Amino acid sequence: DAGITQSPRHKVTETGTPVTLRCHQTENHRYMYWYRQDPGHGLRLIHYSYGVKDTDKGEVSDGYSVSRSKTEDFLLTLESATSSQTSVYFCAINREIGETQYFGPGTRLLVL
Amino acid sequence: GEDVEQSLFLSVREGDSSVINCTYTDSSSTYLYWYKQEPGAGLQLLTYIFSNMDMKQDQRLTVLLNKKDKHLSLRIADTQTGDSAIYFCAESSGQGGKLIFGQGTELSVKP
Numbered sequence: 001d002a003g004i005t006q007s008p009r010h011k012v013t014e015t016g017t018p019v020t021l022r023c024h025q026t027e028n029h030r031y032m033y034w035y036r037q038d039p040g041h042g043l044r045l046i047h048y049s050y051g052v053k054d055t056d057k058g059e060v061s062d063g064y065s066v067s068r069s070k071t072e073d074f075l076l077t078l079e080s081a082t083s084s085q086t087s088v089y090f091c092a093i094n095r096e097i098g099e100t101q102y103f104g105p106g107t108r109l110l111v112l
Numbered sequence: 113g114e115d116v117e118q119s120l121f122l123s124v125r126e127g128d129s130s131v132i133n134c135t136y137t138d139s140s141s142t143y144l145y146w147y148k149q150e151p152g153a154g155l156q157l158l159t160y161i162f163s164n165m166d167m168k169q170d171q172r173l174t175v176l177l178n179k180k181d182k183h184l185s186l187r188i189a190d191t192q193t194g195d196s197a198i199y200f201c202a203e204s205s206g207q208g209g210k211l212i213f214g215q216g217t218e219l220s221v222k223p
């Protein structure tokens with residue numbers, strides 16, 4: 001398995017509170033991604049990073065921000081959580097475009 | 113825009129072959145992937161095929177790619193109860209290497 005960890009693995013929070021999810025990799029891969037998984041939608045890309053301090057939006061980026069201050073960590077922040085952000089969040093890494101993407105174990109987030 | 117479609121459910125008997133189908137729209141995709149997700153777990157890469165290939169075989173798994181029809185299939189030979197899971201088809205996009213996923217096909221294997 002690729003060395004990807006996500007924390008926390010489970011979180012329950014209230015509407016309006018800020019939440020930060022962390023993705024950590026030990027592979028020194030350049031590309032990192034945040035996806036969310038919802039029933040009937042598969043996985044959808046939120047944001048991705050192509051290097052330290054280099055990030056770009058995916059198809060469902062509204063309400064989310066990201067930061068990557070070092071190669072190994074990619075943070076996803078919900079500035080003010082809403083119930084529609086209840087989901088399972090997956091981080092993925094990629095050494096180069098076109099190579100295999102490996103996924104972390106996921107974070108289950110429940111926003112009440 | 114880019115889109116990937118899969119049927120939602122498939123039920124087979126143990127020992128039979130399973131065929132999971134997928135259609136995609138982005139003709140510029142360079143790689144197409146099959147991922148497996150067991151309940152409560154992350155995604156596990158099963159296999160992938162490069163767009164200039166039309167078939168790839170890996171033990172019990174056979175991937176067929178029809179570029180003209182933009183159709184991808186995954187055949188699992190001698191399906192076992194341990195193959196019960198959700199299977200996702202995904203295509204790679206040139207934009208940052210992101211993956212576009214189908215909705216997933218839930219495979220149920222009955223003894």
